[in-house]
Amino acid sequence: MYISKIDIKGFRIFKNTEVILNDGINVIIGHNNAGKTNLIKALLLVIDYQESKRLEIDDFNKNALLSDLQLSPPEITIQLTISQSKNENLNSDDLVTVSNWLTKLKAPYEAVLTYKFFLPEREKARYLKDVAAATDSNQVWHIVEHEFIRLYTYKIFCGDIKLQTTADSESLQKFDFQFLDAIRDVQRDMFTGKNALLKEVLDFFMDYEIKSDTTKVDADKTSEIKQKKSDFSNKANDLLKDLQLRMKNGKDQILSYTDNTGASFNKSNPNFEGSISDVEMFSALKLIVEYETGIKIPATHNGLGYNNLIYISLLLAKMQVNSDGKYLGSNAKVFSILAIEEPEAHLHPAMQYKFLNFLKENIQTSKKVRQIFITSHSTHITSTVSLDELICIHNENGDAKVGYPGKVFTDDAEGKKSKEYVQRFLDATKSDMLFAQKVILVEGLAEQLTISTFAAYIQKSLEDRHIVVINIGGRYFEHFLKIFDTLFTYTIPKKIACITDRDPERKAKANQIFTMCYPFEFNEDVTTYDYKDNASDSIIKYQNHPNIRFFSQDSREGKTLEYDLMLKNPTLDLIITSTTKNKSELKTLMTHYQNNSPLTDFISCLRASNENDRLVKSINANTSWNDNEKKKAIIASRYLNSVGKGENALELSYLLKENLKSGNSVGFEVPIYIQEAINWICQ
Template sequence: MKEIEFNDGVNVIIGHNNAGKSNLIKALALVLDFQGTKRLDVDDFNKYISLEDLKANPPKVSICISINQSVGEDLNSDDLVTVGNWLTKLEEPYEASITYEFFLPEKEKADYLEAINTATDLNIAWKIIMHDFIRLYVYKIWGGSTTTRTVADSESLQKFDFQFLDAIRDVERDMLTGKNTLLRSVLDFFMDYEIKCNTGKSEEDKKVEIKTKRQEFSNNADSLILDLQRRMKEGKEQILSYAKDTGASFNNAIPNFEGSISEVEMFSALKLIVEYESGLKIPATRNGLGYNNLIFISLLLSKMQVNSDGKYLGSNAKVFPILAIEEPEAHLHPAMQYQFLRFLKKNKLEKKVRQIFVSTHSTHITSSVSLDEMICLHNEAEETTVGYPGKVFPSDGKSKKYVQRFLDATKSDMLFAQKVILVEGLAEQLLISILARYLSVSLDGKHIAVINVGGRFFDHFLHLFDSQKPDTLNKKIVCLTDRDPERKKRIAGGSYTKCYPFEYNQDSTTYEYKNNASADKYPVTTHPNIVFFSQSIDKGKTFEYDLILHNPSLELLITDSMSNKEEIKELMFFYKNNKPMSDYAIKLRDSDENKRIIDSINANTSFTEDDKFRAIIASRYLNSVGKGENALELACVLEENLNKKDEESDYQEFIVPDYIKQAIEWICQ
């Protein structure tokens, strides 16, 4: 059994494909949509139930909706009157419940058990249910506690106005002429609206004024009908002469033409058009589907306003107007999506709709709503979990504000992906997916998103995903962080500065040392779904440094935007040809930084000679790159090289750094 809490307002339901978003909307409709279909099929059951469970009891679907008293709601409101027979908690705030059940009647259970116990596997069991028993299933909607088995009265159920827009719909069929009941009812309600909404007039005066206008219209319409009859006088005689000849005037019954027309009947002559500033008018049928969907939604909300107007519909007025929309982005470009969300929120504030449910894959929509309005579904190993991003942060609000500002249309992809790799910077963001392909792994194919958090700000985001805490998004998270060793002199007022791996812990008398503490925060097996990976503590520094450390002779990694290109190429040549340390020292141009590198390398007593040669090249490489442009160029050259792997002989072997390899292997498990 899965429980989901909704907001009293906008609910944006997000998640990766097959996480259960559409099923959630359908479940709401089964309970609340009075006019919708209620019967289910065999494929609507939970297919992961065991054969033993099927042999014990016939499968059923049960959906319970709890209705809670709204903040500030008056106990004399129509809400309480509607749900009064379904109350499960009498004291304030009151609670009521409605439960939909699709089940096999008790009288059929004996035959079911006899038949199902012949099944030797699940496939056979489901075939027995489909062929012999699904037609016998019934549905009921219970009001209040299910133990009482009290059927919810249809009059109260009809007070719910549940309007559902699916992702694939024919809006032209649904709205574009006055012949359609949706448009006709909206037009009828808003006819003479300037009179109906005039607060300076009494209800009696409004009725008299509207009645007068209708009478004027009827008189004018009658004149038009008379004019038609005059113009048809001679022609009518010709038409009716055929009727007489065929015997249609039998028993002195003579056919004739007569008629009148009302305002509502006149609506059928209206067609929705779009008029441009230039004066050009085109039928709405010529609009794009996205534009027409916006028009349709606006009409539907107008209709919901009509349905809930007690003065117009009296006791037939709806009490709970609810709008559910599946994947609005299917027909709307990003700018329209932003506008659409603002439009929905405005209608909620104006109380034209009570609750709004939007299921979406759109990062543009999630970037324009608050964390409190999101409900995240995640399915892992056929187990669906529910996360509430607005509830997971510490009470000081600092991390929540940071994440809310951070989630733009690109970065909110972390909420949709099945798994996430969080990285510090642009280089990793651009390159991790390509490095994975060198390991024969497609991150896209496994629905793994790489998100750049712009520094060591992982903790803000880990509140969202920490599965050891309630309401979080339970998905696997990798954090890739640089080792970044530092040191400071043991003197008063000294401050930490960056150092090289070959300097780290080499002179504890003169220096204090530290590295990125978060690199060791969550080693493998210490947390159920979060792991940090970083470079080696004794040889690692940054992402770019490690690329060369593992590929010290690969000139492919020397990009056009780098400085000191020729120098680094020669250092790589030295490595390939086993040149001595003296050649490296001579080649490095004369500078304080290069002197520091050589002196520190020579003083290091823990590195092998090969370690030292690699470290020199990696240090010079790191000091010669500009992060952004170099990353773009590296992404291009590494992808081009990878594309040659199965086609050409000039493919160059590239080794993925160990910590990246370990991270990708772990998240793909």
């Protein structure tokens, strides 16, 4: 069995949220304050019998309308659906454990547990009277906190909630929920034999070669272990007698003071005696780490990351102990769950990879743990697990929404292709798109390096708004938009801006292949050529979409980012970097533009080349553009053909940042389509 679903109503950030869970590993991700920890807390409230079930006023979701609060008192409901696993044996203890909770008897069976935190019925009339005159919801919450929260109670119901059947504590205690939170002190929690966790684990695994010997019957195992315990006790008694002899004179000296203090009143005298068992001897042990060189150091002297891994290992061992029916009898656990909050807090990326792979292997083979929940901000962890194991929580305006990156793709060839591409693509850098509040998708490195700087020029901060720029390495937007398109189910409702180059193209009507062309060549000879551009279809498709937009250069004059940079800044030599070719020619063109020189001067300063011959021929053939448009187009075309992508963008971004920092900064105009994209995503 496994927990297949959790429905949360009225609890913290969850107004009314359903979360579908995996049989196995669940990696819960999202931006800060999305609700990841609250989801684990909701699970704990239902199935961790050691967790406090009472809640406070701030545990309520306070997005309720005043009218709703005046109709009935607020309450919190958390419902778990427990389902049959794929290869589960129906004769196992799983079905016995949940038999009283079943809501669906046919395979695959389903059982339900419901936690409710509510105001008792007898108090409702007074509540309704007290809140009737409230003018806003804050007044109601104030009344609840000061007059009614102490009267609230909780119950855990099983099966059909309408029947109001209370779940028995014995069955609930069959669940073993181990939670390792992000703020943890593992040194306090383990590392000496006096600690209950380590002591319990050591006790279980002592004489393990006998306990795990499948060739022996249980009676022989018990007898052999009993004999070992007796032998140890005899040896320990001899040691204690030796101590008594060594302490005889000293003890007499210590006890001589009892006569003077009156402690030997009524002929009673203190003495030292005792015995020690093998279990009690654990208190003398402490956890150490021994290196290959033979050096031994206490585990308390290790780094936090290393100690966290040791502690998790002990937790897994403890869960094996808890589930062993021969050791614990009827007290043994049936279903083991491990929840770890932010494992990356103390682990560097390589150890995160290793740790996740270990957990996967554990759940697939040894099955010490049946279901695992991990909350994380780590892109390294998301790049290690599959899309199907990811659950993404997104909080917009205080209401948590849930997306499932692995479920958004269709089962047809196109859907499978997209899923495979995204799975390969989501490395430790690109998976930032799953954590950010909003996302800008761009085609290449140039946009990735410069967009944030461009935003600063129009007084916007992407970082302050938790917006990331993701380079998807080409025109592969549709693969990724499947994850975020809110017109479909299971998607993550983030705002997505896609910035794509216009890239006009043409082909001779007799040919099959389109080739790039300049904007001043586009649609100029429809008799000879067919024309298209990269951006128009996507812009039209998403122009009214609720959370996705496409942005590109002007349909008439636009081509690429580099082209538009010069088109918008035809006299700004700041954008000519050290890696730019043809610097002298470009600066001459800029001077001509600044001096309003005739078009012939622009053409005459172009050096001889095949590409420049094409440029001049096309400019002269164009009859729809005026001379000023042609002048800017010549400068932009030469700039485009003179810069590389990544190196130039990196240097350009640096120069623009330094220019912005200077008190007398040179004016730089951000291309219009970039401004539009940034303004829209920042709304």
